Amino acid sequence: MKLKKLLLTVLLSSNVYATSTPCGIIKTLHLDNDTILDKIVCDEGEEETEQNEFEESDCVACSCTFSHSQGNDRKYILYMESYLGFTKYKETPKDVFVKESGYWGYAQHDYYKYEPQYQEWFSESVEHFYDTMNAETGGTGDSQELIKIRWNLDQTKLLIEDKKILKELSRVLGYRVKKGTLLDVNKEYKLTPKNIEAYNNIAYYANEYGANMASKSMLERIVKEFPTRAVAYYTLATVYGELTQPYNEKRAYMKYVFYMTAQGKETKIPKIVKKQLGALYAMVQGLAKTYAYLTFVKWGKLEEIKSLALFAESKKGKTKLLIYRYDEKLKKYDLVGANEKLPVSYEHLSHEEKGDISILSHITFDGALWLEFSQINFHTIFRGIDNQYKFQYYDDKMKLIGAELFDYRRATGEGYRKSINYLSGKKESYEVEEMDKRVGKATWGKLKESKLIELEEFLYEVVY
Numbered sequence: 319m320k321l322k323k324l325l326l327t328v329l330l331s332s333n334v335y336a337t338s339t340p341c342g343i344i345k346t347l348h349l350d351n352d353t354i355l356d357k358i359v360c361d362e363g364e365e366e367t368e369q370n371e372f373e374e375s376d377c378v379a380c381s382c383t384f385s386h387s388q389g390n391d392r393k394y395i396l397y398m399e400s401y402l403g404f405t406k407y408k409e410t411p412k413d414v415f416v417k418e419s420g421y422w423g424y425a426q427h428d429y430y431k432y433e434p435q436y437q438e439w440f441s442e443s444v445e446h447f448y449d450t451m452n453a454e455t456g457g458t459g460d461s462q463e464l465i466k467i468r469w470n471l472d473q474t475k476l477l478i479e480d481k482k483i484l485k486e487l488s489r490v491l492g493y494r495v496k497k498g499t500l501l502d503v504n505k506e507y508k509l510t511p512k513n514i515e516a517y518n519n520i521a522y523y524a525n526e527y528g529a530n531m532a533s534k535s536m537l538e539r540i541v542k543e544f545p546t547r548a549v550a551y552y553t554l555a556t557v558y559g560e561l562t563q564p565y566n567e568k569r570a571y572m573k574y575v576f577y578m579t580a581q582g583k584e585t586k587i588p589k590i591v592k593k594q595l596g597a598l599y600a601m602v603q604g605l606a607k608t609y610a611y612l613t614f615v616k617w618g619k620l621e622e623i624k625s626l627a628l629f630a631e632s633k634k635g636k637t638k639l640l641i642y643r644y645d646e647k648l649k650k651y652d653l654v655g656a657n658e659k660l661p662v663s664y665e666h667l668s669h670e671e672k673g674d675i676s677i678l679s680h681i682t683f684d685g686a687l688w689l690e691f692s693q694i695n696f697h698t699i700f701r702g703i704d705n706q707y708k709f710q711y712y713d714d715k716m717k718l719i720g721a722e723l724f725d726y727r728r729a730t731g732e733g734y735r736k737s738i739n740y741l742s743g744k745k746e747s748y749e750v751e752e753m754d755k756r757v758g759k760a761t762w763g764k765l766k767e768s769k770l771i772e773l774e775e776f777l778y779e780v781v782y
Contacts, residue, residue, distance in 0.1 A: 357383050415439060415471075424448055430471060436500045440468040440477045444528070466527050473531035476501045476524060483523050489516035503535045509543050518550055525557050533557050541573075545611060548577035552591075568623075569615045571595055572602050579606035598623075601642065601651040605630055613637075616681050625683030626651075641716075641773070643683050655687065655709070655716040655773040676703060676778065686710045686719075691778055702726050702733075709773055716773040726750070740770055 415430040427445040432438075447459035466480035478484055479498045488495045490513045501520070509517060518540055525533035537554040540547060555570035571591050578587050584603065592599045605612060614629035624644045631637045641655040660678060679692035686708050693703035708720035719740050726733025731752045738745045748760040 414442065433477070436477070438475060438477075438500065439471050440475075441470075442468065462528075464527065467524055467529055469524075469529040469532055473529065474502065474504050474535055476503065476529060476532055478520075480523070483520060486516040486519045486523070489513050490520065503532050503539075509540065514540065514544055514547065518547070518553070521550075522553050525553065525560070530557055530560050534561065545613070546577050546580075548574050548581065548583070551577065555594075565617060568595065568598070572598060572615060573612055575599060575602045576606045576612045579603045580610070597644065597650050605640075608632070609638075616678065625681060625687075627678065627681040627689075639678070641681070641683070641687060654683075657773055657776055659775070659777045676705075687716060687773075705778075707776070709776075712770060717770040718773070718776060719770065738765070740765070 415432075417428045417430070419426050419428070425447040427447075429442045429444070430439040431442040433440055441464050443461060443463050445459055445461045466478075466483065468477040468479070469475065470477075477498055477500060478487055478495075484495050484497075484499070487499065487501060490507060492513070507517070517536060521533045521536035521540070524530075524536065534554070534557045537550055537557060540550045541554065544550070551570045551574035555567050555574060558564075558567040558570055571594055575584075575587060575591060575595065578584055579602070595602070602612070609630035610633040611631035612628065613631060614627075616627045617623055617625075625642060627639060627641050629637050629639055636658060639657045639660045640653060642651040643654045644650075645652050676691045676693045678689060680688075680690035682688045687710070688706055688708055690704065690706045693701070702725075704724045704726075706722040707718055708722075709716045710719050711717075712719075721736075721738040721740070723736040723738070724733060731750075733750055734747065735750055736745060736747045743765045745763050745765060746760050747763070749757045751757050
């Protein structure tokens, strides 16, 4: 779901000072119970959409800095994802910090209390209001005391108080934990086959008690280090569903079905999963009989999921790109193309390998198959590349018939476009500014070789 513009307001008091910023306002006020002023800074930013693209939006990130009497500043970044809603921060007595958020018809108050023992702010309780835009004006509601798991402002740190969860935490840490202990889910605890179940259980409990982001962080780390652990994908799908990320939810369910089937446990898959996946269910089960890993899924037409691309890895370690198209009449997905020569998915790359690389970023299948490659820049920030390749059926083979190549400066949008028609053997080149405004006349030319390349033989580095 695309993030809408965030409407941000802050309740002011007599001891508040404000200065304007390009996005919003820097607020300086007392957020805790000491005599030192604290502040909230809201900046412009980008929010990742379901299509894994980045859209510009206003005020998506706010940082709250609490200055304590000991002279230590503690900064927490809060990512606001309120749909057509509002977010408020206000000061209250007794060291309680309140975050108000919501959207049309719903509002929520999160109360955070400072814990001197850990020098952290943890959630104390939460109030839910319904049928109202502003909780102060009425509406029905309920409150919940958070006593078993309390999460930090950045939702990656947990305060565990329940004995059952502490037992699982002890298994992860390797020593007995007798009382509430801070767990930083981003800390590099060493995951092993012996403690992975305990770590998985903590993630499950965290989600059960509402710490969705903390649970998501832990589960994503589990499946990264133990990619065939099927049960983790099931819990992760549940978390994605509660975070309203439907396509990530489907990806997780697909991997759950894949590994459960590969491990001979398909009879234990809940019926709800089959209902969630529909025709994708049978397709994934078929893949599990041939391949060892399912590491990448990229949707085509997202609204209807009429096509998708995925990378599957064989037991011999060879990675293959598979293209599927949905058959409306037969209500099933058909394999329409495959390739073992394309760049591997981003998930395959280690940290050391993540330089300036090009990966398959989009796929659409609407009469013709379009594969789009984008450059991921880790060391170079000046240049961008977006190349699209068009395939159609000829002689019962999926063949390359056209390409749209774009090389541009990321700062200005100035660049160079090239259109290629492999059927006619002609190519057109021209300069652009502001990404899409043509500058000057086009230059025409002919290809040295006009033989159509089959999808199975397509090699990105060669045609580029």
